[in-house]
Amino acid sequence: MAKMVPPIKITADDVNCLIHAYFEDSGFQHSAFVLRAEGQLSNSPNFTQHVPRGELVELLSKALLYAEVEAHWKGTGMTANCRSPFSLLERHVCSLDPNVAGPSVPDQASHAMEIDQQAPQPHANGAVGMNGTADSVAKRKASTPTTEEAPREKRARTAPPDESMQVDGVAPSTTEPKQDHKQTASSASSEHAESKKSSKTKRQPGPADDVTPSNVVSLLKGHKTEVFVCAWNPTKKNTLASGSRDTVVHLWNVPDSKPPASPVPPKIGPPMTLSYPSQSEQGDLTSLDWTQDGSLLAIGSYDAILRVCSTSGELYFSHTQHEGPIFATRFSKSGRWLLTASLDGTVCVWDIHEKKLHKQFQCHKDCCLDVDWLTDDIFASCGADGKIQIMSLAHARPPKTFIGHTTEVNQIKCSPSRSRIASCSDDRTARIWNIEDIVYNRPPNNDVVVLRGHSHTVSSIAWSPVITEGDHEILASSSFDGTSRLWDSVTGECLRVFQDHKRHVYALAFSPDARFFATGGADGWLHVYDVKARQKRWSWYAGSEKPGIFEIDWQQSGNINRMALALESNEVGVVDVTRVPLLQ
Template sequence: MNPLIQMTADEVNHLIYAYLRDSGFEHTAFTLRTEGQLDRSHLFNRHIPRGELVELLSKSLLYVEVETHWRGDTMVTECKAPFSLLRRHECSSEGIGAETNGYSDEYEQSRSNGIDNVQKRKAEPLVLEEPRVEKRAKRSAEPEASDDYFSLPSVSKKKDSKSDSSVDMDRASQPAVNTPSAEIVKKAKTKKAPGPGDDTTPLDAILSLTGHAAEVFVCAWNPKAPELLATGSKDATVRIWNMPNPPDNLSEFSRSPLNPPVILKHLPNSDQRDITSLDWNPDGTLLATGSYDSILRVWTAPGEHYMSHPQHQGPIFATRFSKSGRWLLSASLDGTACVWDVSEKKLYMQFRCHAECCLDVDWLDDSTFASCGADRLIHIMQLGNPSPIKTFDGHTNEVNQIKFNPSRTRLASCSDDQTARIWNITNLFRKPEPDSIPGLGTTTKPDSVITLKGHSDSIGSIGWCPAPSNSGHEIMATTSFDGTARLWDATTGECLRAISDHKRAAYTLTFSPEGKFLATGSGDGWLYIYNVATKERVWSWYAGHDKPGIYEIDWQQKGGINRIAMCLESRAVGVVDVTRVPALMAYM
């Protein structure tokens, strides 16, 4: 007779693989997939719901609580100590403030000595190399289960005959240590409908473009043809939507595209299908796409294939056209950045600049660019020179994103080390003064860096405000997996506002083109828009309960057109007509 409960190492590997990809750790997931040979498993193409690993672990905690508190034919109801996945529970009626905090000191001591941990791992049939601590923490502020997290299937339990109180079975199902009140549980079970967060914005002000067969990760408005919107998805396709212009009559609303989108099929040879990056060239005639299948592709605006090349040996994480459009940059998991001659349709030079994966690139000018990587370094490279002309170090973990400011005098970076940094590059090309003494340096002012501290988890996105503040200082924004966004004075490093409206990891941000607003998107399904001058939230929109994540935002403002595109976990693309949102038009 087969056991009723079965668990295989293959299933565990796939759950961890799905968790890593949901959390954005693509290169770690790629390593697990390769070493574990997951693509040979019959489970590889099976859909795993987002947050499945966390939800299963939460349900296991629920069972552990029942098992621990069941005493004969009664349940212990006075215990207020929390449960943890990695610590042994000890009952306590004094709650979280108790000296033991519900955990065994002896057990913790043995763990700190490595004895218990090592012995258990030796006995386990499946041994996986654990991700680094900071990687595991990247989602610690964001439970991946849905809002039904508090309404797991109930477990049969008896009440004390002398009391009408019973143990709260939902308590262990949440990752936090506090038991949710009945009011919180009730709210969690109530699903909010998708739509604006206010009562004045008509529902028709937001369009939902459907057609993608999986989560939508990237989007970009065409810089010259405002009707064209490109979107890329996990389904291995890019779609170019032809959006009608908003009607002149304010009583009417934007219409859906009259024709279906042009579909650019990438047809990967493997199951690594995600579209990871999109970038239009400056005149809007070409679209570069990066994919997890390692192939760089370029398309014309009408959707015809222009060029493709398999030079990279790993997923492509970024594509960037130079300002002139002559060059195209690509960054890859293989640790290299490639510069492509667009008109010649060929590789110009491959820069082997990082010991680990190259995560992002940005152009300084038409012959100079910056790259960052998992090796914690930022390099400034010049065409024709295989070695960096400048290297910035200081980050203590992976550097996720880099962006030059509009005046190209400073470079911003953000990292898994929970900091963002602003690097002064005004002296980048300054030559030493002729009277300087070799070995003693020069009178040139050394490069300076401003470190922005305040986030409590990895920072995944940064952005420069197109307009300076009233003081004349530049403003920068960051979003983090700690669920917060922050506005910074880029000159002094002062945090101007810490925004904590999101309840899950904040994935993306963008400023409106004129610099009046900051928009942020999160795994909680909310788009929040803030007035940069007042630092106050002025509008919001909710993506819905089912698959709520907002992965990327692109804001278009050209002539009388003012629109926001959103990439949604629900497989749709949201388009907000800002001219139909009274709360935003009040500031125009």
């Protein structure tokens, strides 16, 4: 007697654990906490099991493959030449490609049998995250495929119909070959199969052009988990700090290339390792910030512990004042003060010389996501409550509060002129606020410039270091809609939209001379754009396995011109820009 195969069993607890892992990967920390509490997942035997990153969407992708087979098993003219996309929210109905000749449309009864189950619809957009590239909240999304939220009429322009099927992480070309009107149904079916086969071919890592040396990017191996943050030392130019998911910080000695650029990149030795075992389940590093003199490095982490260490690797001091993950660390220009922003809604001001807490501000009702200094004793903070608070070390209450965003504010950045601050939010806008009355004691100007155009979370913003557009400062923004934009910060005009990424854009950075700005995303691509010409100049691909680029730090000094990349592949990338012909 044949042995009975036990039936497939899926419990609510299984599904809850998968959704919880998806929430954490997507940066939905509040949602993950609520689900963990209400579902009592801490008591579940499944909770301690490792759920691979992106597992939920990978299972949905496999279900899509099954659904396609189920819908197209008959092999009729209708199914063989079907060009109707799949969608999670709509039933699949086969439809013929009007350019392909074949049998006539079957009758209503036959047609009804070719309706598919729900399946993912590809798109460059993704789940709304809680923070931007500099914060770990948004960085745990690297291999999480994206979901659809854009209007249906825009889908074909943003992503090809098979993008959700690219389980190797490679986005296919958005341009499809033209079909011959005389092509038979048989040849069309064969060509469709070949197209699917070729679309799964993995692209090799390296530059997108044929003139850049393949070794222009040095990959530094040392971390055992994803690298979330990286930062060049501002004075010791060859020192690069990188931080990973397991609270490990590496200090690398990266020699600069001797001019003229050598065809062989300089050899980089093993790093100095600063390991701080975390008592928390999550020890993801969220922020690295050097003092202006390069003597101290502040480290923010999910374990809520502030750590400050020296360039020699010694721990200068640490503290457990915060009751939640630390999302941002910022030294004041003088190096006397250090700001830390936390999930507990507070901002702590630390006296670096005294190695102690100076004052703790309850800035937000919920999570505080980012901070930036306006002067050496005035700072701004933003949070999940949608507010931007201007705080003074001399007062307990904020001298000014900016209200306008309708949901979480992910980042704030003070302009080089120190006259305005920019903010970006999950409400799909960036905004420019005037602070001249606070910084320069001028008459108040409450006019707000609202930058509209992104169709999803605006995750990152960056000011151009140099004024290049007349007398107006330029701002760059990047979004989970897969685009980045350049803006005139005075008029609010969008100067250019760049649509090269196929998934979330995580990283955004200007070159210090303001000639270029670079973006990195979940699709594994680094794109570099010419600010004046407003054109893409150069691209590099990180690979299809764990492709995410989480942070970019661009360094220029004398003959040095290079970028550091924090990579999901557990590596740190160093791009020698002097050896990239297209960027000279």
